[in-house]
Amino acid sequence: MKHKYRKVNKADYAQLKSKMFFRLLGMVIIAFIVISVLYTFLWRNNGGDWIVSIFRRSLRIDYYGALSLYQQIFRNNRNIIWMAAIAIIFFVLLRFFLNWFTQYFNIINQGIDALLNEDESEIQLLPEMSAIEKKLNTVKQTLEKRKLEVQLAEQRKNDLVMYLAHDIKTPLTSVIGYLSLLEEAPDMPMEQKTKYLHITLDKAYRLEKMINEFFEITRYNLQQIKIEKGNVDLYYMLVQLTDELTPILSLNGNNAILKADENLTAYADPGILARVFNNILKNAVAYSYPNTEIIISAEEQNDKVVISFQNQGQTIPREELSAIFEKFYRMDEARTSNTGGAGLGLAIAKEIVSLHGGNIEAQSENNTIIFTVILPQPV
Numbered sequence: 001m002k003h004k005y006r007k008v009n010k011a012d013y014a015q016l017k018s019k020m021f022f023r024l025l026g027m028v029i030i031a032f033i034v035i036s037v038l039y040t041f042l043w044r045n046n047g048g049d050w051i052v053s054i055f056r057r058s059l060r061i062d063y064y065g066a067l068s069l070y071q072q073i074f075r076n077n078r079n080i081i082w083m084a085a086i087a088i089i090f091f092v093l094l095r096f097f098l099n100w101f102t103q104y105f106n107i108i109n110q111g112i113d114a115l116l117n118e119d120e121s122e123i124q125l126l127p128e129m130s131a132i133e134k135k136l137n138t139v140k141q142t143l144e145k146r147k148l149e150v151q152l153a154e155q156r157k158n159d160l161v162m163y164l165a166h167d168i169k170t171p172l173t174s175v176i177g178y179l180s181l182l183e184e185a186p187d188m189p190m191e192q193k194t195k196y197l198h199i200t201l202d203k204a205y206r207l208e209k210m211i212n213e214f215f216e217i218t219r220y221n222l223q224q225i226k227i228e229k230g231n232v233d234l235y236y237m238l239v240q241l242t243d244e245l246t247p248i249l250s251l252n253g254n255n256a257i258l259k260a261d262e263n264l265t266a267y268a269d270p271g272i273l274a275r276v277f278n279n280i281l282k283n284a285v286a287y288s289y290p291n292t293e294i295i296i297s298a299e300e301q302n303d304k305v306v307i308s309f310q311n312q313g314q315t316i317p318r319e320e321l322s323a324i325f326e327k328f329y330r331m332d333e334a335r336t337s338n339t340g341g342a343g344l345g346l347a348i349a350k351e352i353v354s355l356h357g358g359n360i361e362a363q364s365e366n367n368t369i370i371f372t373v374i375l376p377q378p379v
Contacts, residue, residue: 016104016128023100027093034089035082104129111136115143153326171203178203227269227355234266234305238296241277245285253291256281260298266305267377268356276352276360277307279345280371284311287369300377304358307373316364324362325350349373 055066104126111123115136123140125133178200182193235258242256249255266273284294292312299306316324325346353360358375 015130019128020101023097027097031086031089031093035086038085108132115140118144171207174203175200175207227272227352229267229269229356232266232268232270232273234264234298234307235260235262237270237274238277238298238307241274241281242296245281248282248285249294252285252288254285254288254294256294256296258296258298260296261300264298264300264305266375268375272352273356276349276373277309279349280309280373283345284309284313284369284371287311287313289313289367303377305375305377307375309371311369312367313369315367316362316369321362321364325360 052063052066052070055061055069056063059066059069061069107125107129111125111133114121114123123133123136125136178196182188182196182200188196238258238260242258245256281294281296288294288311295308295310297308297310350360353373353375356375358373360374361372363370363372
């Protein structure tokens with residue numbers, strides 16, 4: 001697989017390497033031509049006579065004196081002169097080559113500047129830099145996608161806070177109203193007083209739940225989940241969780257059925273793994289039809305443990321299903337019902353499962369909703 005990846009990279013830069021090769025080849029040819037011309041002019045043709053005449057005019061000496069000087073300077077030191085000439089030609093051509101080559105870095109810098117300046121247009125480089133152009137545009141698209149995700153998450157958070165702030169007014173108004181009635185009518189019949197107290201307590205619990213959701217939002221933003229894995233009695237954990245939710249299940253006539261081997265274990269962090277299952281079960285309870293079953297299945301498959309939670313409820317649309325694990329996400333009907341939470345339960349569950357190296361999936365069709373958690377196990 002790695003070998004194939006390297007081949008792709010070589011093909012990506014083939015045009016650039018080809019251009020550099022021909023540029024270097026051109027430099028060698030130019031150097032050869034210049035040296036050949038100098039050699040022919042100075043040694044083969046009348047170049048020597050021209051230099052001798054220059055010596056005669058400038059130094060005011062006779063022909064033989066100028067010729068002797070020419071031989072001492074050029075003929076006797078021709079190896080040094082040719083080496084110096086070749087070196088000078090080489091460095092001059094090298095300077096031109098470096099000036100040409102560094103333009104690519106300037107172009108890359110311009111592309112990075114366009115990336116940093118969040119320019120909406122696509123980054124365009126020279127044809128031979130198509131590989132770098134693709135990567136810069138990929139980075140640009142990734143950054144734009146992440147920025148959009150952050151903006152959407154922030155918008156959902158702001159919307160959620162607005163919804164909760166608005167919803168808090170309703171139970172708070174009810175609590176104040178019923179308490180005012182009880183205070184203003186001390187001789188109220190006991191049956192009516194009990195009814196008002198029950199309503200007030202119910203609204204107070206609802207108010208407490210909303211306040212807790214505000215704290216949940218803050219905790220999610222500040223916490224860093226750390227895991228400490230160990231062998232977990234998975235069967236016992238699931239039994240314990242279903243027992244804890246029995247009072248809530250019974251309110252709507254629901255019940256949970258566990259299908260798992262009593263000796264089933266998992267390699268995970270027991271504390272935060274229980275939070276995953278608790279969040280999924282609470283979600284199943286909140287959105288199940290009355291008098292239906294929630295089926296919990298767990299089994300070991302090869303080197304993985306697969307746990308699924310199935311309940312009967314309104315089918316989740318495909319577009320909603322793809323976003324259900326995003327933080328602060330709540331389906332539209334949840335915003336206007338008492339079942340809607342902060343939209344963090346499933347997002348936290350996904351994060352915890354990912355930290356375990358596992359995966360969490362959701363399926364929904366024909367009024368059936370299935371959440372599946374897949375956890376890898378040590379070999």
